[in-house]
Amino acid sequence: MESTTSKPRDASGSDLSEQIKAATKDSHVRAENTQLMLSYQRGQITRTQYKLLLCSLYEIYQALEEELDRNADHPAVQPIYFPQELARLEALELDLEHFFGPHWRKRVTVPAATHRYTQRLREIGKNSPDLLVAHAYTRYLGDLSGGQVLGKITQKSLGLSGDKGVLFFLFPGVTSPNRFKQLYRSRMNSIELTEQQRREVLDEATRAFEFNIEVFDDLQKMLSITGEASSDKGNDAATKMESKTFSSSPVLQFALGVGITLATVGMGVYAF
Template identity: 75%
Template sequence: MKGANRIGSDLSEQIKEVTKDNHVRAENTQLMLNYQKGQITLPQYKILLCSLYEIYRALESELDRNSSHPAVEPIYFPQELARLEPLERDLEYFFGPQWRKQVIVPAATHKYAERLREIGKSNPNLLVAHAYTRYLGDLSGGQVLGKITQKTLGLNSNEGVAFFSFPGVTSPHRFKQLYRSRMNSIELSEEEHRKVLDEAVRAFEFNIEVFDDLQKMLSITEASGGSGNQNGQTTPLTAISGSPVIQFTLGLGVVLATVAMGVYAAF
């Protein structure tokens, strides 16, 4: 991380620098470009929501549990940033009242969630890297991706896209400035600082690897069907989980949750 030391002491700037190459790679993957063109399908979007739910359930559980930790307290903004409740509304919209019984959690999502729970228990400092890349990425790209998703899937209201809305943030630009300032105020030793930067890189790399695998499976996913209407009028994910192709594709689907939002992050 010697390069990071040359760009100043701000943790936010250092994360931006050490993940720069990863960021560019994520932005230019074919699936991300397709998403920007409005070429996401309903089955893909529902997989996204399932993955997001599991990831944020783990992240916000650990942030809540460590809210008084010296590294977490400065960047703990549950009223402004919490995504779990909006995700639950979106999932209920697409899967119906019994959505919890229909959500399938991909294997890759499990791994990411397990990592969040692991560091929440053993090294809460590292939650800073995940919270920053997730929340600021989602906040930066939320408006754009929300409108793209709404138009592509033919949604006539805000139903089904609550995840992209941050009603507690009146000015994303000012809030991101506040968030960076709070994060940069966290006191870390040189070793702790390095580990946070390493964790940010690790998160990006994990997602890019999954993203590349998902791109290879796209044509097979589309050929497997799984289409349907909203408001729960769909083939439940649980009903198709027996297919090896679908199982594998679901295992890769976390990429949309962990990269598609974050690539827009105006770090």
């Protein structure tokens, strides 16, 4: 856990975790105040949108976790490498199989914005592994915070029984999310970084949020073009019609899929 030795602090704190929170504060506020975020919190999510969410999350976490695995011995990655406690890929695969069956990869389209994010993760995993710290922190601690609320909202909105379809939100290897988050912050704060590296990590954390905000802007443009406002609650007939609409309209598929994905991911991040 954290050292009891006192350390000098500036206004935003000298710990890396506190500095990330301070550096991304404005981005938090901007992203939280989107209409789409508020809609998700009200339970306005369809089954098709949630399927697209899962597929997007799978691609993001596949890139993140493969790069973390590949760089597990890197001095900046090793302290925050918790595959047993945090890895999301297996849970996402099971959720996707629940909704799509064994051939889910062939049935769902991943938005271009997700590809841009995964490309960034691959790039820094190869060239600047220390920057993975910013992405791992924002994603995993978000999942352990607001993501827990999202699991319940999703379960209720889609009428899902038990854990089927919402395993992504569950962390069986973490007995106490609050204590684990404290441990994670302590480990991250122990990473030795030069001042330049620290600035780059802070910039990367802000950049991760900016990716989301840019896609929110694109989503609003897409929605204004399509004029679509989905109110489906997941019944079989509407789900079939919705699936047909998404198949025949790439623009609509992209817009709604990206929007709900980022709203969900974002809400978790803002709670840590």
